[in-house]
Amino acid sequence: MFPRKSISNLTQNQLERMLKDFIKLEDPQKPLSDEKLVNKFKEKEISISRRIISKYRKKLGIKNSYQRNQK
Known part of the structure; x- marks a missing residue:
């Protein structure tokens, strides 16, 4: 496996x-929580914390x- x-x-x-x-493609009726966004990054094999997601989301x-x- 690759790291x-x-x-x-x-x-x-x-x-x-x-x-x-990720947010642009989400279902507007069921928006992705920060934790679900963490899982989306995991699907791409990117390890990122919920706190970083929250920080970037707020910055944007x-x-x-x-x-x-x-x-």
Whole structure:
């Protein structure tokens, strides 16, 4: 097996772009929580913490999953 990519192998801009892409593709009725976003990165074999997801999401002006919920 190949080792997981650590966030140190990717730039902050790359991670932020991926985060925006994940959120852009989410179901507006069921927005992804920060924990689910962590799992999306894991699917890409990228290890990233929920705190980093939250930090980047806030920096990008993206609301949390409860605030993004469009019922």
